[in-house]
Amino acid sequence: MERIPILKMGPFLLVTIQVDLYDRLALNLESDLINMVSKTGARGVLIDISAVSIVDSFMGRILGNIATMSRIMDAETVVVGMQPAVAITLVELGLTLQGVHTALDVEKGMELLQEKMGISEHPEQDEEEDQDDSND
Amino acid sequence: MQIVREQDVVPFRNRVRELSTKIGMSLVNQTKLITAASELVRNMLKYANGGKVLLETISKNAQAGIRLTFTDEGPGIADVQQAMRDGFSTGKSLGLGLPGAKRLVNEFDIKSTVGQGTTVTIIHWKHGR
Numbered sequence: 640m641e642r643i644p645i646l647k648m649g650p651f652l653l654v655t656i657q658v659d660l661y662d663r664l665a666l667n668l669e670s671d672l673i674n675m676v677s678k679t680g681a682r683g684v685l686i687d688i689s690a691v692s693i694v695d696s697f698m699g700r701i702l703g704n705i706a707t708m709s710r711i712m713d714a715e716t717v718v719v720g721m722q723p724a725v726a727i728t729l730v731e732l733g734l735t736l737q738g739v740h741t742a743l744d745v746e747k748g749m750e751l752l753q754e755k756m757g758i759s760e761h762p763e764q765d766e767e768e769d770q771d772d773s774n775d
Numbered sequence: 776m777q778i779v780r781e782q783d784v785v786p787f788r789n790r791v792r793e794l795s796t797k798i799g800m801s802l803v804n805q806t807k808l809i810t811a812a813s814e815l816v817r818n819m820l821k822y823a824n825g826g827k828v829l830l831e832t833i834s835k836n837a838q839a840g841i842r843l844t845f846t847d848e849g850p851g852i853a854d855v856q857q858a859m860r861d862g863f864s865t866g867k868s869l870g871l872g873l874p875g876a877k878r879l880v881n882e883f884d885i886k887s888t889v890g891q892g893t894t895v896t897i898i899h900w901k902h903g904r
Contacts, residue, residue, distance in 0.1 A: 733878070
């Protein structure tokens with residue numbers, strides 16, 4: 640069966656959606672991602688939707704689900720690269736993607752994830768406990 | 776165009792895109808139309824096990840537009856007004872499909888008879904009004 644590949648990059652998972660998703664594919668992605676988060680202990684999920692031309696309420700719900708599930712698994716989700724026309728349509732549709740972090744592109748999304756995790760540019764500042772999850 | 780499986784949705788969306796590109800619709804308007812169409816087609820699959828969509832190019836006052844007619848022979852909608860309200864859903868969805876689709880297109884018409892099926896017609900003009 641067709642699947643969307645999930646790449647692991649350090650503490651993050653990276654997904655680039657290159658095709659128009661039909662429902663089964665989107666649901667597979669949802670469960671694959673959550674399994675990957677659990678297996679790898681990833682702290683962040685980055686979803687690039689720059690190639691996606693249509694986000695309807697189903698797709699929006701999947702994105703929201705992924706974010707909520709990941710958060711329960713202690714990982715943050717950032718959706719990046721949304722096309723302007725898609726953003727306009729989403730708002731008129733009535734979908735606000737609550738709880739989903741967004742960034743303009745992959746680079747900014749990565750920065751945001753690192754910020755969220757409290758990872759600075761210096762890797763030696765690697766502390767065991769970070770309790771900044773409560774303030775967002 | 777027949778819609779019977781969820782795999783039919785993507786080709787259907789592509790057909791709508793082709794047609795709206797042909798009449799020179801802008802990207803934002805295309806996206807709105809296709810998203811609305813996607814919602815309606817999903818409803819058709821979910822509640823009526825599929826149905827038919829008629830794709831037409833029309834024109835009014837020298838402006839081109841696209842009319843999509845979704846016809847199914849499903850259970851019908853008992854209370855259309857209720858179904859058109861935000862957040863109402865008999866399935867497990869967000870309840871944005873019908874009201875959301877209506878907001879996205881210029882003209883929206885729904886007719887439903889319980890036990891016979893539902894027909895939804897949407898029109899979106901080239902310039903989006």
